[in-house]
Amino acid sequence: MDDVPAIEVTGLTKRYEDVTGVDGLSLTVRTGEVFGFLGPNGAGKTTTLRCLTGLLRPTEGRVRVLGLDPLGEHLRLAPRIGYLPGELRLYPELSGAETLDLLAALQGAPVPRRAELCDRLGLTAPILARPVSGYSRGMKQKLGLVQALQHDPRLVVLDEPTEGLDPLVQETFFALLGEAAAGGRTVLLSSHILPEVQRTCGRVAIVRDGRLVTVESVAGLREARARRIRLTFDDGQGRRPLGAAERWAPQWQDDRVDLLVPPSEVVGALRGLLALRVADVTVEEAGLDEAFLDLYRDGGPEEEA
Amino acid sequence: MKDRWPLFWLALHRRRRMLGALLLGMVAFEALIVVVAGALAPGDLFSSGGKGPPSAYQAFSGSSGNVSIASYPGLLGAGLTHPFWIAMQLTAIGSLAAAAVAADVESGTVELVMVRPVSRSRLLAERTAALLAVVLALNAAATVTVAAGVALSPGIHRAVPLSGVFAAGFMGIGFALCMIGPAMAVSAAGRRRSQVIGATIAIAAVGFAVNFIALAWTPAAPLRFLSPFHYYTPGDALAEGGVLWPQFGILAGVGLLGLLLAHVLLRRRDLAP
Structure with a gap:
């Protein structure tokens, strides 16, 4: 059974x-x-x-x-x-x-x-x-x-x-x-x-x-969908252009920004971002809520694997 | 709640106060009718013009034959076809038929009940059984009250045999069956309690009006066969002292057809709020 x-x-x-x-x-x-x-x-x-x-x-x-x-x-x-x-x-x-x-x-x-x-x-x-x-x-x-x-x-x-x-x-x-x-x-x-x-x-x-x-x-x-890259600046200028990383829909809060980046593109994204005057950077696995939102942003349904 | 027939007991438990009030009301009303009948000389009713009552008044005496309202069987029959009697029957039938399926769907409690090993046939059977128990009690209360009154009134008793009283009570059960079937069918297909109560009242009201018009207006006479009140004739049963089986068969047949339809409709429908 x-x-x-x-x-x-x-x-x-x-x-x-x-x-x-x-x-x-x-x-x-x-x-x-x-x-x-x-x-x-x-x-x-x-x-x-x-x-x-x-x-x-x-x-x-x-x-x-x-x-x-x-x-x-x-x-x-x-x-x-x-x-x-x-x-x-x-x-x-x-x-x-x-x-x-x-x-x-x-x-x-x-x-x-x-x-x-x-x-x-x-x-x-x-x-x-x-x-x-x-x-x-x-x-x-x-x-x-x-x-x-x-x-x-x-x-x-x-x-x-x-x-x-x-x-x-x-x-x-x-x-x-x-x-x-x-x-x-x-x-x-x-x-x-x-x-x-x-x-x-x-x-x-x-x-x-x-x-x-x-x-x-x-x-x-959680693994497949996204990583959260968090950059912290300490110059008090707040929101600023992030170049190519703008496509990851940055979420700003004062001098701090979060980006959700697919795992395969994390290294490339970091190369570009670290050219900025960054005070701190963390990369962590996104939670299920972020993966969920990520999937909802992606659109179209997929068949069950 | 009882372990056996829990849906049957639940239906009665939830309506117990209303049913108690209806039983008391029925006993009080029929007692009043007997007292009024005993206080009147029926032959003197409508006699001032030298003519009897119009033939359409048979609708009020519960007769499709020759029982005049100006007679003891006619007066007691009037107590068993009076709008108050009808209203009490319809209150019980509409309320319990609505609770059978539609009210559970409307309130959402159907989900808790029907995810258990309860077949749709069982739901309908237990709820119908509760409704039958209620109309049996209601008609028994009316019958026993009238029988007691007749037994205690020698004048009435000479014109109305007790067997006629019980036959009239039995016809009342036939009328209730005739209402129960369609009401259960509406409940089995409906999503709201008001649909069932409305349909039950509409069937009875239209039926009564059709019967009255058919008796009053000759061109409309054939329409009387469409009305349950053409077959529900307690006045005739009181006068003849026995059940009018063909009429009872038609009333019960309509009820059974309604229940069969309810069964079919319930099997096919979704059961969720």
Whole structure:
């Protein structure tokens, strides 16, 4: 069974009347992987996740999750999935405990992790006894995480999971993700928060306007896309011409400038820049956020490697 | 929440206060009708001009036959076709049918429910069962109240057998079924609760108006076959003392067709806010 990819999407297209939510998207997520699904709001992430969970019917393309068709084999697939929607909506009349009971009853499976998860996320018995209509966004999100993980699913699909969580709870969440990965679970994490993807995911797919831009390892993405060259001048003159390096879209702040330069061109760029009266220079690997912006500047989608 | 049939119990749990109020309202209203019927001499109604009531008034007595509103079966039938009775039935049906699918889609809770091992058929079945339980309770409350009133009023009891009261209550369930089917079909295809409630009210209002016009205006008489109120005839059941099975069959048949359509529509649609 482990030879079967956890998620296999081929040419997925989803149209809503005259709007295309996802356009010919293909990607594969391996079993046991923590996979990031990255893109700004409206890029098609949630639509893709809903197709994976059988909520939406693809207009075109083929979707397999744990080797099963999410629509045709929904009853076999759903017991193995834990899902946290991007905009978590709960029944306001129910208490937290009643909500978890309801969702466990619908899951039709034991919930071996509920007590532990509630404890770690700070959902105490008095909090769980209150109607969810009185919950803060963060508390609702914690409840959402418990319901997604309480039955210890093989595949966890999380849409913007850290929205509303305070930093301490985010740490607990990252620990839970790490444990899931160590336990051989597959995690698909959709987000537009780059540091959390950078921190938790091995590979990442980037989508834009419903199309796949790239699928790469996080490390590979950072390595391949850009280096940040930071020059510091000390003459107080501020912004000045940088010659050929102007094409790297310099970002000035007083006497300091940052340039994002492709790895193959760093040496050449430095030769030209060091001819200036530079007080200090640093070259570092760009973060995922810079790589992401770099990809978005590049334009056109590429096929998955 | 119960482990078995959680969607059934959830539907009832969320509407429990409204359902309690509807049950109380139904009992109070039917008790009032029985008291009013007992206080009147039905034969004297509309008799001042030497003529009986217009034939279109049969629409208000729940009859497509010869039961006049100026009779005990007609007066009690009026209590089972009165706009207040209809409004209470439609409130329950519209509210629970809307909650079956469309309200969950509108609010986004459908995502949490339908990513679990819950088939669309099961969603529809449990929600329909909740709706049936509610209309059974509502019609049982009306029937038992009227039956108690008839049993305690010898004058009415001589004209209306108790079997007729229970038959009329049964016809009420047929009417509710006839409304449930289309309402569930709209919910299965809809995205907003207001669509379902609006459609449910529209079907009943148009149906009542068509039946009344068909009875009042001879050229429009054939249109009466399109109205559920042509088949929902508690006045006739009260007078005859038995269920009018062909009419009940048509009402229930429309309901079942609506549920079948709901099933087809729900299988084909997207389930996301």
